[in-house]
Amino acid sequence: MIKSMNDLVERAQALETKTLVVAVANDHHVLEAVHKAKEANIIKPILVGDEASILETLEDLGIEKEGYEIVHIVSDVEACETAVKLVSQNDGYFLMKGYVDTAVILRAALDKDYGLRTKNRISHVTVMEVPNYHKLLMMTDGAMNIDPDAAIKQEIIENAIVIANAIGIDEPKIGILAAVEKINPKMQATLDAETLVAKNQKGEIKGCIIGGPFALDNAINKDAAETKGITDPIAGDVDMLLMPQIESGNMFYKSMMFLAGAKSASVIAGATKPIVLTSRADSTDSKFYSIALSALIADIKQ
């Protein structure tokens, strides 16, 4: 049972070493975390990009170049294409964004010919260790899909189930969040919850137990759920929170990181291989945990 970020790292260390391909790798923040993952024997790195810049970045960080495979490509677009192809064609490989615009790497990652597309659109999933919660808490999507409708929320859920499985949660309990726990036609999030719960009950969304609509407190606190008379057995004990829209997801993630002492690992899901796409504002620890999480996901045959 993975109950903490440390457990997650240990599990990743116990696996066969995965290969992390960094696209446009001359990024100080990224290479710092990559090096930590390499030293922890979680990954073998391949750095794609301008060789001179990459070597300079490694030197700046005081990192020896031994153990780093470098694929020299000057153009950002071509570096992303090559990185994506390497990941796509090799088992146990996964992708990380370096010093390049998100749009550029995602265009390569989603290319119909050589990319990492699945039938679903991609989405952002975070696994959090929150001191005041009794187990790991997953959330999706606080970064990628702006205002998903119920159909897109289904894809977001399906993508996140794969991540849950990778960290040992076979059938995640997923709470569909809204501002209230009653269905209210004026609040789309509650109607989406109704749709998603029904689809789960009819077997159209499998591999999880969906409940909701929940206000946050009902989803994560049994006493709060009881006070409100909520009888759903997953109330107060969810593994995963489905966010109504990007603002609430982003805010919940940041409130946990900046005000609740949480640790987190994030990954882009819904691709055939995990994609690590961290933000400059993330700590080195968060980036390192994200690499470890992605190594676990890369271990699963999708």
Next chain:
Amino acid sequence: MIKSMNDLVERAQALETKTLVVAVANDHHVLEAVHKAKEANIIKPILVGDEASILETLEDLGIEKEGYEIVHIVSDVEACETAVKLVSQNDGYFLMKGYVDTAVILRAALDKDYGLRTKNRISHVTVMEVPNYHKLLMMTDGAMNIDPDAAIKQEIIENAIVIANAIGIDEPKIGILAAVEKINPKMQATLDAETLVAKNQKGEIKGCIIGGPFALDNAINKDAAETKGITDPIAGDVDMLLMPQIESGNMFYKSMMFLAGAKSASVIAGATKPIVLTSRADSTDSKFYSIALSALIADIKQ
């Protein structure tokens, strides 16, 4: 300077005692908090409702009836009307919801003839003491307005400035929240931020300093703002967060209360007198702090 809920209570105690009128007062949870505020010399209570039920509730709680003025009215609707009229006609009075539907008390409170209407619609404001933030943090609106547009957000801000003033913040720094800090036409919250910042700069929204759009971290953490290259002087140091919509507001409030060890006081603003409208799920402390906050607001001539 009020820096904590304790400071807020002490400030309320230092004022002339205010009169709290509870509509349909036979509510155990409400009377428990009312009694605490009475014992702390913050309020003198008037309980409106069915006298026998109110006396029974007090007895259940082991509270002596001395010091409680009871106005006997059996009908919930009439009890709300009478309570609202009492508050409307007397300086230093404010209103609290007892064992009655929110819709019923708000109908009375917003009556055009005898109610507590202002030119603005009403909104919900919370003042929070969050252990990991360096001062009190206000937020609005996580409970009342579902999906406010920029014009309604202006009213929500104007309402909340009155509350900020009541707790000694003369010119609150207000961060307009979104999922990102760049204006993005696909994200309405960022466009609303642009509008509100412009109105503030043109002097159309006064008595505050508005900044944004901010993602949460930029609003509350100076380092995060610097990492993102945000130069707005209020970044990382806001007094108040304006929420994009009810889901993010509700979720932020509950994440602070259930996962970040926060204490809070809430009030309905935008009426001529403060209205305490707590939820059953709120703790007695939260209800007590809400009464203390409202006593401070009732001290201001609006």
